Amino acid sequence: MSGQIFRDVVVIGGGQSGLAAGYFLRRLGLDCEILDANDRPGGAWPDAWDSLRLFSPAQMSSLPSWPMPPPKGGYPSRDHVVGYLAAYEQRYSLPIQRPVRVKGILHSAGGLSVRTDRGTWLAKAVISATGGTGQPFIPPYSGRLLFRGKQIHSSAYRSPDEFVGQRVLVVGGGNSGAQILAEISKVAETAWVTREPPRFLPDDVDGGVLFEQAMERVRALMEGREPDRAKSGLGDIVMVPPVREARDQDVLYTVRPFTRFLPDGVVWQDGARTPVDAVIWCTGFRPDLSHLTKLGVLEADGRIALEHGRSLRQPRLWMLGYGDWTGAASATLAGITRSARDTVQAVQQFIAGDHAADP
Numbered sequence: 468m469s470g471q472i473f474r475d476v477v478v479i480g481g482g483q484s485g486l487a488a489g490y491f492l493r494r495l496g497l498d499c500e501i502l503d504a505n506d507r508p509g510g511a512w513p514d515a516w517d518s519l520r521l522f523s524p525a526q527m528s529s530l531p532s533w534p535m536p537p538p539k540g541g542y543p544s545r546d547h548v549v550g551y552l553a554a555y556e557q558r559y560s561l562p563i564q565r566p567v568r569v570k571g572i573l574h575s576a577g578g579l580s581v582r583t584d585r586g587t588w589l590a591k592a593v594i595s596a597t598g599g600t601g602q603p604f605i606p607p608y609s610g611r612l613l614f615r616g617k618q619i620h621s622s623a624y625r626s627p628d629e630f631v632g633q634r635v636l637v638v639g640g641g642n643s644g645a646q647i648l649a650e651i652s653k654v655a656e657t658a659w660v661t662r663e664p665p666r667f668l669p670d671d672v673d674g675g676v677l678f679e680q681a682m683e684r685v686r687a688l689m690e691g692r693e694p695d696r697a698k699s700g701l702g703d704i705v706m707v708p709p710v711r712e713a714r715d716q717d718v719l720y721t722v723r724p725f726t727r728f729l730p731d732g733v734v735w736q737d738g739a740r741t742p743v744d745a746v747i748w749c750t751g752f753r754p755d756l757s758h759l760t761k762l763g764v765l766e767a768d769g770r771i772a773l774e775h776g777r778s779l780r781q782p783r784l785w786m787l788g789y790g791d792w793t794g795a796a797s798a799t800l801a802g803i804t805r806s807a808r809d810t811v812q813a814v815q816q817f818i819a820g821d822h823a824a825d826p
């Protein structure tokens with residue numbers, strides 16, 4: 468390894484977060500490389516279900532310097548986003564190597580050693596942008612493994628075809644739950660299970676408001692005050708057309724969680740039993756940070772102690788795009804530009820100081 472070239476920066480992940488970081492790194496003239504485990508562009512977007520629509524309009528969903536071209540009508544589809552991200556990396560000739568999976572990162576004299584399934588990269592700084600959806604989350608339920616019906620997580624859902632005529636539980640009260648329930652309820656008997664009644668945004672607001680809500684939360688945090696309820700309490704679920712249609716057909720009512728599974732159904736809190744053929748878990752994700760295990764930066768709760776996105780335990784590591792804990796709304800297209808710009812500026816200052824340390 469000695470005598471190998473040190474990149475200024477290695478970015479792990481070539482989704483929207485990695486691309487936004489790559490844009491600013493190139494613009495600042497930093498020598499960087501983006502390593503992405505997928506063999507195709509788009510980050511996790513190609514894995515979303517067929518009919519998925521953004522909850523934010525194109526003009527609120529752009530990466531730095533190139534507005535997302537508006538789709539023909541409505542909010543951008545999954546494929547529109549994938550096409551935009553693929554074109555983005557071409558447009559800015561971003562230095563992406565794929566498929567390259569980062570297996571681990573170790574300390575190395577003068578920087579970090581990034582071990583991958585295609586060799587080792589050396590870097591003065593690393594930006595981890597591997598996405599917040601690496602690990603689908605399914606909450607513990609008694610008897611779940613005894614249930615003989617089908618169970619899939621929303622990340623594995625593609626279309627309602629395999630559920631026609633079945634009795635389906637959709638579990639989870641976020642945007643995924645609402646959009647998947649709206650679609651499945653057209654072909655199957657459904658029940659929507661949520662911990663509390665879902666909060667729907669008014670029809671005339673969209674993901675842009677979610678972004679504003681996140682910014683309000685950050686401003687409040689930075690000013691040490693409670694967030695302005697009026698600005699951060701509007702709701703969570705964007706009323707995209709399929710969800711509005713489901714509401715108009717009176718499908719969007721929800722039930723509180725069942726207590727346990729039976730081999731062929733579930734038992735509710737009042738003891739009643741319902742036969743069920745399938746469960747779709749729209750219960751979110753946890754980030755997969757296993758590539759950082761050896762670096763000794765993970766806290767007991769699996770998170771990483773950060774200050775402005777930079778690891779407190781390893782000053783050469785920045786985290787980008789994982790959600791509010793790495794930057795307001797950074798896990799959204801609307802929020803990633805601001806986060807990426809701030810992160811890259813901090814990395815540039817660090818590298819400039821690091822060069823100063825060069826013999």
Ligand code: FAD
Binds near residue numbers: 522567568601789800
């Ligand atoms: P990802 O897109 O997950 O990309 C991460 C990349 O890192 C992937 O290419 C992966 O292969 C790579 N990677 C992971 N581990 C490694 C490794 N060890 N080595 C090398 N590469 C690695 N946001 C919005 O703004 N609007 C929406 O409407 C919206 N809807 C959403 C709907 C769903 C169902 C989900 C799940 C998310 C939605 N989001 C939305 C949130 C967010 O925009 C997406 O999750 C987006 O994919 C995040 O981009 P990212 O680049 O941070 O991560």
